[in-house]
Structures are given as structure tokens and as C-alpha cells.
Amino acid sequence: MRKVMKRKVGSQIVASILVNSIYAMINYPVVLINTLLAPLAILAVVTFASKGTLLPVAAVGALIMNMVSSGTSLQQDLSHLKNDMRLQDMIVSSPTSSLVYVIGMAISEIVYSIPTIAFLIILNVIFVKVTLIGGVVLFLDMATIFTFSISLGFFLSTFTSDIIQSWGFSGILSPLLTTIPPVYYPITYIPFPYRYLAYLSPTTYASEIAQSQTGFYNLSASGFAIAWIVLLGITAALTFLALRRSRWREI
Amino acid sequence: MRLRTQELSKTYDKKFPALDNLNLDLNMNGIFSIIGRNGAGKTTLVRILSTELLPTSGKGFLNDMDVVDDAEEVRQYIAVVPQEARPLPWLTPLQTVSSYLMWRGYSYRESKEKAKEALRELGLEGKEGQKSRKLSGGQKRKLMVATVISSEAPVVFLDEPTTGLDYISRKELWQLLSRMKKDRLIILTTHYLEEAETLGDQIMILDKGKLVDIGGIDDLRSKVRLPYVLKVYSQNFKIEEEGVQVQKISDRETFVYGSASKIYGIIPYLVTNKMKFTVEEASLSNIFEQYLGTGEDEKSDEEESW
Ligand SMILES: Nc1ncnc2c1ncn2[C@@H]1O[C@H](COP(=O)(O)OP(=O)(O)O)[C@@H](O)[C@H]1O
Ligand SMILES: [Mg+2]
Numbered sequence: 269m270r271k272v273m274k275r276k277v278g279s280q281i282v283a284s285i286l287v288n289s290i291y292a293m294i295n296y297p298v299v300l301i302n303t304l305l306a307p308l309a310i311l312a313v314v315t316f317a318s319k320g321t322l323l324p325v326a327a328v329g330a331l332i333m334n335m336v337s338s339g340t341s342l343q344q345d346l347s348h349l350k351n352d353m354r355l356q357d358m359i360v361s362s363p364t365s366s367l368v369y370v371i372g373m374a375i376s377e378i379v380y381s382i383p384t385i386a387f388l389i390i391l392n393v394i395f396v397k398v399t400l401i402g403g404v405v406l407f408l409d410m411a412t413i414f415t416f417s418i419s420l421g422f423f424l425s426t427f428t429s430d431i432i433q434s435w436g437f438s439g440i441l442s443p444l445l446t447t448i449p450p451v452y453y454p455i456t457y458i459p460f461p462y463r464y465l466a467y468l469s470p471t472t473y474a475s476e477i478a479q480s481q482t483g484f485y486n487l488s489a490s491g492f493a494i495a496w497i498v499l500l501g502i503t504a505a506l507t508f509l510a511l512r513r514s515r516w517r518e519i
Numbered sequence: 520m521r522l523r524t525q526e527l528s529k530t531y532d533k534k535f536p537a538l539d540n541l542n543l544d545l546n547m548n549g550i551f552s553i554i555g556r557n558g559a560g561k562t563t564l565v566r567i568l569s570t571e572l573l574p575t576s577g578k579g580f581l582n583d584m585d586v587v588d589d590a591e592e593v594r595q596y597i598a599v600v601p602q603e604a605r606p607l608p609w610l611t612p613l614q615t616v617s618s619y620l621m622w623r624g625y626s627y628r629e630s631k632e633k634a635k636e637a638l639r640e641l642g643l644e645g646k647e648g649q650k651s652r653k654l655s656g657g658q659k660r661k662l663m664v665a666t667v668i669s670s671e672a673p674v675v676f677l678d679e680p681t682t683g684l685d686y687i688s689r690k691e692l693w694q695l696l697s698r699m700k701k702d703r704l705i706i707l708t709t710h711y712l713e714e715a716e717t718l719g720d721q722i723m724i725l726d727k728g729k730l731v732d733i734g735g736i737d738d739l740r741s742k743v744r745l746p747y748v749l750k751v752y753s754q755n756f757k758i759e760e761e762g763v764q765v766q767k768i769s770d771r772e773t774f775v776y777g778s779a780s781k782i783y784g785i786i787p788y789l790v791t792n793k794m795k796f797t798v799e800e801a802s803l804s805n806i807f808e809q810y811l812g813t814g815e816d817e818k819s820d821e822e823e824s825w
Contacts, residue, residue, distance in 0.1 A: 276624045283621035287607065291614050295650060354604040358667075361569040361599040361676075364622045365591070517590070518566075519573045 280364045284372025288345055289380035303341075303381040306442075307333045307388065314452045322453055324396040328406065328478045329452035331388050332471060335410055336445050338377040339417025340438040346373060346425035347434035360517065367511075374418045402481035409499075413474040416503040417445075419510040426513050444469065451475045454484045473499040520582065520674055520704040521546045522568070527577035529563050529728075537563040539728035540577070545721060549700050552719030553708040554807065560728040561708040562602050562678055568706070569599045569676045581674060598623070598672035600663045602679050602708075608652035612643055612662050615651060619666045637669030638662075641695060657688030664692060668699050675699075676706045681714060693718055716803035724810055731810050736803060743809040745776035746801050749785060753794040760785065776805060 292299055307330035314326040350356035359369050378385075398406060420441070428434040449469040450458060455476060458466055466472045473495040479485035480492060487495065522545045529538040538560045545551060553561050566572035568579050570590040579586040584593045606615045616634035621627060638647045641661050646654060651662065660680055667675050677696075681689045689711070696705060696718055709715050715722050716736055724731040724739075732739060740746045745764055751773045758765055763777035763785075775785065782798060789796050801809075 276626065279621040279624055279626055279630075282627065283618045286614070286621070287610065287618045291611075291618075292609050295609050295611070349607075353607055354601040355607065357566075357571050357601040358599055358604060358619065359622055360571050361594055361597055362619075362622050363595050363624050369622075517571060517573050 277368055280368050281372040281375065283364075284369060285376040285379055288349075288373055288376035290376075293380070299380070300383050303334065303337060304384040304387060306337065307331075307384065310447065310452055318453075324482050325454060325479060325484050326452045327388065327391045327395050328482060329446075329475065331385070331392065331406075331410055332413055332451050332474055332478065333446040334381055334384055334388060335414040336417045336471060337442070338374075338381060338414060339419075339421035340441050341380070341421070342373060342377050342418055343421035343425045343428075343441075344434050344438055345377070346370075346422065347428040348431065350425065351428065351430055351434075370422055374422075377418070378414070396482050398481050405481050406478055409474050409477045412499055412503055413471065416470055416499070416506060419503065419507040423506065423510040423513055445471045449475065450479075454479055456485065470499060470502045473502075520548060521580070522551070522704065522706075523580040524568075525578045525580075527564075527567065527579055528575050529560075529567060529572070530575045536575075536728050538567070538574070541728070541730055543723070543730065543733070545733075547721055548702060548704055549720035550696060550705045550707055550718045552715035552722045553706065553725055554710065554712060554715045554722060554803075555708075555725035556811070557710070558727075559725045561725055563728075564725070565599070565676050565678050565706065565708060566601075569597055570594055571599070571601075596672060597674045597676065598667035598670045599676040600667050600678065600680055602682075604663050606651040606654070606659055606662050606666075608650060610651055611648050612638055612651055612654070612665075613647040615662060616666045616669055620670060623670050623672075633669050637665040641665045642691070657684045657691075660684055661688070661692060661695075664695065668695070673702065674704045674706070678708050679710070680707070681709060681711060689714065712802070712804040712807055722803070724807065726811055736806075739803070739806050739810075740801055743801065743806050745778065745805070745809055747777060747779055747782045748799045748801050748805060749775040749777070749782045749796060750799065751775065751789060751794055751796045753792075755792070756789075756794055758785065776801060776809075 310333070311326045311330045314329075315323045346356070360366075424437050425434070428437065449466050449472045451471050455463065455466060455472065476485060476487055476495045477492065477499070480487035522543065524541050524543040527538055527541040527543075528536055530536045541564065553564065555561050563572065567574050568581070568586055570586050570593050573587060581593050581596065586593050606612070610618070613631070613634050616637055617627075617630035620630035620633055625633065635644075635647065638644050641664075643658060643661060643665065646658065651659065654662065664677065664680050667677075681692055684692065693714065696707070699705070707715075707718065719736065721733065721735060722739060723733040732742065734742075752771055754771050756773050758773070758775060760781065763775050763781050766774040766776070768774055775782065786796070786798075
């Protein structure tokens with residue numbers, strides 16, 4: 269049999285990034301601002317409605333929303349490439365493994381939203397006051413919620429068999445995870461007993477952690493620890509589940 | 520390349536089997552053509568062999584690699600164009616082919632070069648930089664084929680690559696496949712029987728998930744009851760002969776299917792009556808109809824084996 273290529277994981281990951289974000293951005297530059305509009309719209313509403321006082325909260329919230337959107341976009345993109353274009357079947361039967369494909373696609377979602385992230389980071393640098401350690405905490409917080417949403421997106425994409433289902437998932441997830449929970453406003457604004465409901469969303473914990481660093485929420489050391497434990501726990505469980513589900517082949 | 524299946528079966532949703540105890544042992548290079556009606560199980564077989572779908576029972580092998588247990592290894596050797604695959608509309612043909620090659624492990628530069636070469640080969644070089652959504656249906660199909668053909672994969676699965684193409688585009692693709700089949704095994708499903716006849720070095724007839732027969736076109740022809748066609752062009756031709764099948768094409772045109780001896784028995788009559796005629800070997804579509812029946816069954820001649 270003919271000589272077989274050596275697998276180059278780097279090439280394989282770059283291929284996903286090129287296809288799912290860079291080529292899309294080059295060929296249709298309008299997508300460069302695609303991911304910016306939703307976070308910016310809510311940020312504007314919250315800022316004006318609070319007469320500017322909640323701008324720092326909303327600026328961090330917009331970053332959290334962007335991380336969650338990466339996951340819902342991943343879910344939509346994977347579903348689309350699998351069900352409508354049959355691209356996934358071509359990848360399944362190629363030397364690229366499922367994990368490498370999904371990692372490449374996940375990175376591509378970040379690349380896709382680089383303009384948005386850049387804009388939001390500038391906004392944060394200008395309007396949000398944090399200590400150096402606070403900055404590191406925010407970064408880890410964002411990375412965790414990104415991992416959470418990417419795993420969720422991948423997990424859901426393995427269930428979808430058509431585009432309507434896939435729109436359904438993301439249409440539900442986005443408000444449930446970002447608009448309704450206290451991402452753009454402090455959790456203290458929710459009266460009891462409704463506040464307990466907010467804790468059903470993992471983004472609430474991410475938001476608590478972020479708001480504790482920006483001075484909008486007073487979180488005790490134990491509260492801080494609990495928020496991290498819950499957030500990391502949910503993320504780890506979901507990632508595990510997603511990897512288990514990453515069954516490449518149909519049965 | 521050797522392709523084998525042992526009692527390979529697939530049942531979706533616990534209903535009737537889409538593949539039913541398929542046993543196959545094929546050692547060849549060139550084009551292996553799988554024909555069968557819609558729903559015969561062609562796609563199911565291709566998807567199992569190309570490691571996309573798990574069988575319900577039985578085994579499949581590429582050389583000595585099990586398509587289930589050694590899937591990772593099998594994937595180093597195969598490339599697939601699924602039945603409904605389409606190029607991503609937001610990519611250009613060059614980006615489409617080169618990114619696929621990168622997924623196969625080529626570097627960025629190598630991929631670009633090989634992609635350009637493949638597109639040139641297919642006559643798509645003028646289109647390589649415009650978005651794929653602007654391509655015609657035929658060009659899109661060619662692009663998908665170019666994508667896998669440009670890779671090094673020694674085994675290529677093409678699931679109905681020419682369905683819906685116009686005649687000229689189909690012929691162009693045939694030429695490409697004939698050129699590309701050297702040193703490769705190309706597994707090609709189609710319901711264009713002319714295509715399977717032209718391209719297939721080996722042809723497999725699949726029906727309701729079962730293997731009906733497999734062989735070169737001449738093997739298959741030698742096994743059917745009516746391997747010859749006598750085409751008579753005359754208004755006055757009438758025939759009442761046992762053991763042949765008569766098909767009235769038009770007022771002036773009658774086809775008679777039969778064995779060599781039956782057909783040659785009719786010729787003196789035609790010569791005496793100065794009727795125009797030709798004798799041809801049955802085409803794959805004639806053979807296919809004889810294997811599967813045309814609906815009007817010929818159960819009367821059960822002693823004749825086919
Ligand atoms: N994903 C599926 N779920 C349920 N039934 C299926 C699925 N795919 C194919 N089938 C059934 O299996 C049979 C064989 O289908 P298929 O392999 O696609 O045939 P072909 O490619 O020869 O047209 C058909 O009866 C079809 O309805
Ligand atoms: Mg099919």
C-alpha cells in the first residue's frame with residue numbers, strides 16, 4: 269500500500285480555524301462585526317438605563333456573553349457542517365481525530381470574535397477598575413466560562429440532526445445564560461426568593477466572581493471559593509460528558 | 520487493495536435490514552462500482568466501510584484493518600465524498616481543496632500547491648478564486664471530487680458523485696476518474712448504469728441490502744438469460760418466439776433480447792425479408808433489469824438460471 273502521510277496536528281487545527289473563521293472573515297468582511305452587536309446592544313441599554321452607573325458591570329458582562337456566544341456559535345457551526353454540508357463525514361473519515369477537529373473549531377470561534385473581544389477589552393481597560401490579581405481572576409473566569417460553553421455547544425451539536433433544531437438550542441440558551449441571569453447587572457438587584465433561581469445558571473457564578481473583583485458585589489472568601497467550585501465542577505462535568513459523547517461514528 | 524466484508528448487516532431503528540449479511544471479498548485496484556435502486560443500501564455500505572457508521576453485526580476490512588476496531592488506521596488510507604456533500608459556499612474552490620488537504624495532514628504550502636494542481640486537472644482553474652456558491656451544480660460536484668482526489672488516499676469512496684449532472688459534465692468526471700484510478704481503489708456508487716458499465720472494473724449489484732451479484736461486466740452478462748439484443752428497424756417485423764423477450768420501442772423499432780443461439784436463429788428471416796437490424800451485447804441496464812426483474816416478471820422460465 270502507498271505511503272501514508274504523517275499526521276500533522278498543527279495543520280489539522282489550522283484547517284478548522286481557516287475554514288470556520290479566517291476564510292469567512294476574508295471572504296465576507298461584514299462578519300467582522302457580527303459578534304459585536306448583541307453584547308453591545310445590551311451593554312448600551314443597561315448603561316443608559318442605569319445612567320452610566322452599571323457600565324463597568326455591563327462591560328465585564330459583555331465579555332461573559334461573548335464567551336457564551338462562542339459556545340452557541342460552535343454548536344450552530346458544528347451542526348451546520350455536519351448536517352447540511354456533510355463536511356463532518358469527510359473529516360470523520362480522514363486522519364483528523366474528533367478531538368483535534370473540535371479543538372480547532374473551538375479556537376476558530378475565538379478567532380471569529382477577536383474584533384469583539386478586542387473592543388470589549390479596550391472598554392474594560394478604560395471603565396473597569398481592577399487590581400492586577402483581579403485581572404488575572406477575570407481572565408481565568410472568562411477562560412472557564414468559555415470552556416463551559418464550548419463543551420455545552422459541542423455536546424448539543426451531537427444531538428442535532430437539522431438546522432431548525434440547532435437554531436432552537438441556541439435561541440433558548442442565549443437568553444437563559446446571558447440576558448436573564450445577573451450578567452449585565454449585580455445579583456443583589458434580584459429580590460429573594462428569585463435570587464435562588466439565578467443560581468441555576470453557571471454564568472451567575474462566573475458573574476459573581478467577576479463582580480467581586482470589580483467591586484459591585486461583596487463576596488466573602490468562602491462565597492468566592494464556592495462560586496469557583498461550582499463553576500469548575502459544572503464545567504468539568506460538562507467537558508467530561510462532551511468528550512464521552514464525542515462519538516465520531518453514528519450507530 | 521483488498522476489501523472484505525463478513526456477514527455485514529445494518530438495521531436502523533430495528534426495522535428491516537438496510538444491509539443484510541453481506542459477504543464480499545475483493546482484491547483489486549481501479550473502480551469498484553456499486554449499483555442498486557434507491558434504498559438498496561449503497562450509502563449504508565459506503566458509510567460503514569468508510570468508518571462513519573457502525574454496523575449492527577458482521578465485520579468489514581480494508582486490507583487487514585478492521586473498519587470498526589482499527590478505524591483510526593483505516594482513516595489514514597481513505598477519502599470520502601458523502602452523497603449529499605457540498606462545497607462550503609463561503610469558501611473559494613482553492614480554499615476548499617487546500618483546507619481538506621490540511622485536515623489530511625499536509626502543510627499549508629503543500630496544500631495550496633496540490634489544490635491548484637487538482638483544480639487545473641478538473642478545468643476549474645479560472646474559478647479557483649471565486650466563492651463556491653457561484654459555481655454551477657456540475658462544477659460543485661467536480662470540486663468535491665477534486666477535493667478527495669487531490670489527496671494521497673489510496674482508497675476513495677464516491678457516493679453518487681454524478682447524480683444530477685448533465686451528460687457532458689458526467690462524461691468529464693468519468694474521464695477524470697479513469698485517469699485517477701491508477702494505483703487506487705475507487706468505490707463508486709451510482710444509479711446511472713451506463714456509468715457503472717463504462718467505469719466499473721468490478722460491478723456489484725445490491726438489492727434490498729443483499730448482494731445480488733458481483734463481477735466484471737462480461738461476467739455479469741454471461742450469467743443472465745438474455746445476454747444479446749437484436750434491434751430490428753422495420754414496421755413489418757413480428758415475432759412469436761419462445762425464450763426471448765420482445766420490447767416494442769416504436770412503430771419502426773423492435774428490440775429482441777435473447778441468448779446467442781435464439782438471436783442467430785432469427786437472423787435468416789430478417790435477411791430474407793430485407794429488414795435492417797443490428798446485434799449487440801446487452802447493456803448493463805438490460806442485465807440489471809434481468810437480475811432484478813422489471814416489474815413484469817418472467818417466472819415461466821425457472822430452469823434457466825440467472
Ligand atoms: N439514518 C437512517 N435512519 C433510518 N433508516 C435509514 C437511514 N439511512 C438509510 N436508511 C434506510 O436504509 C435503507 C438503505 O438506505 P441507503 O443505504 O441510503 O440506500 P441507497 O444509498 O442505496 O439509496 C433505506 O431503506 C433507507 O430508508
Ligand atoms: Mg445512497
